[in-house]
Amino acid sequence: MRFNKLDLNLLVALDALLSTRSVSRSAEKLFLSQPATSLALGRLRDYFADELLVQVGKTYVPTPLAQELVKPVRDVLLQIQTITRIQPSFDPASSSRRVTIESSDYVISVLLSEVVRRAETLAPLMQFDLRAISPQTPEHLDSGEVELLIAPEFATVPGHPFEPLFEDGFSCVLSRDHPLADGVMSVDQYFAAAHVGVEWGGGRRLTYDARLLSISRRERRQEVIAPNFTLVPELLSGTQRVATLPTRLARQMAQRHALCVVACPVAIPRFVERLQWHKYQDRDPAILWIRSLLLEVAGGFASTEPNKPASRTTRKKPSRR
The missing domain is CATH 1.10.10.10 (Winged helix-like DNA-binding domain superfamily/Winged helix DNA-binding domain)
Structure with missing residues (x-):
């Protein structure tokens, strides 16, 4: 034609x-x-x-x-x-649609892992391609190579619709044998400690807390910089180092590793993770369904108070379900 x-x-x-x-x-x-x-x-x-x-x-x-x-x-x-x-209706139970989502490994751990578990029952034929955020993320969303992006405000892409997904604060994570594991950390102790930091994405992007602290008068002494959040427990266990992580992830890691969570003594503002999609997919029935599933799972999150310490958690035995 x-x-x-x-x-x-x-x-x-x-x-x-x-x-x-x-x-x-x-x-x-x-x-x-x-x-x-x-x-x-x-x-x-x-x-x-x-x-x-x-x-x-x-x-x-x-x-x-x-x-x-x-x-x-x-x-x-x-x-x-x-x-x-475009179809008159979308049936997740019979759809074989492949959906590509970019996010940090933090979001994969606390949110997407549960989303794909539910999708196994609700949409057994659908495929989920989970990718890490990178410097090319804006191009990926603009070109349609990525259909959904989950990122904090500073990493969202201009020109495409979005909605808030969930919010979180920050807590400190320590090895269980750390001297401050059962106490309260002061601001001076926080800045005097050796830290495990995270710079994610292929371009070594700073995390939200690091961005805010980079403009303050005091600097953290980062002894180790990890390329993602997932590696932090291995770099903390058995050391005197401290890591500052989103509270949901910090509590999750404390349940699975020999770590504990204490309140962060530095007042770091809370942040919101946004769900974003391409402007031409605003009415795509498959994307609408996945968005609703993401919002449903995020809506079930328990509240995390700013810098509120989680109780010390013992490691749980894996479920045999």
């Missing part, structure tokens, strides 16, 4: 060529041969009267026109995809 003399099938090829900047990788993505993909590129060059991709050494570089086409072409294809997915 043609529109304004353009074969609309070429839009799919153009999107692949602009995203991969490679004829061979585009051919793989389109399930076409390299000669057929080269022919498509030639037809696109003729239509736009522009080279679109110029070979520099062993790579292709987009022309200024090609760079301007990236977003509108991707938007058109996303709108078409949305139209083709």
Whole structure:
């Protein structure tokens, strides 16, 4: 089919060529041969009267026109995809939809782990592709490669709808044999202690608490910096170090490891995790269903008071259910 003399099938090829900047990788993505993909590129060059991709050494570089086409072409294809997915109703029990979600491993631990457990019963054929937030996250959401993003306010992507999902505060986590494990930590003790910090995402992003403390007059002495939250218990156990973590995660870790939770003596404001989706998927029935499931699970969270210490928890035996 043609529109304004353009074969609309070429839009799919153009999107692949602009995203991969490679004829061979585009051919793989389109399930076409390299000669057929080269022919498509030639037809696109003729239509736009522009080279679109110029070979520099062993790579292709987009022309200024090609760079301007990236977003509108991707938007058109996303709108078409949305139209083709619209159904009178959505049945999670029979759907085989694959949904991609980006979040921190903190969110995976405290929220998404329960969501996928429930989905195993409610939507046994659906697939959930859970990915870590990275510097490319905004591009992933803009391009539709990621359908849902769960992130704090500073990491959400402009131009797409969102809703608050849950909030949390901060607590300190210590090894159970730490001298302050059963006491109260002062501000001076907090800043004098060696810390385990977390800088997540491929670009080593600072966590929310680290961002706030970075502009204060006092600095934490970080002896160890972990690439994610999951590794913190292994880096704390049997040491005199301290970690500052979201309270929900801190309590969860204390139940599973030889750790305890104490109140954070520094008044760090609470934060809200937001659920975000692409603007063209605002009425996608599958996304609406998953959003409702996420809100349902988050709505069942117990409240965490600011800097309120959790009681010392003994390790629970694993359930045999």
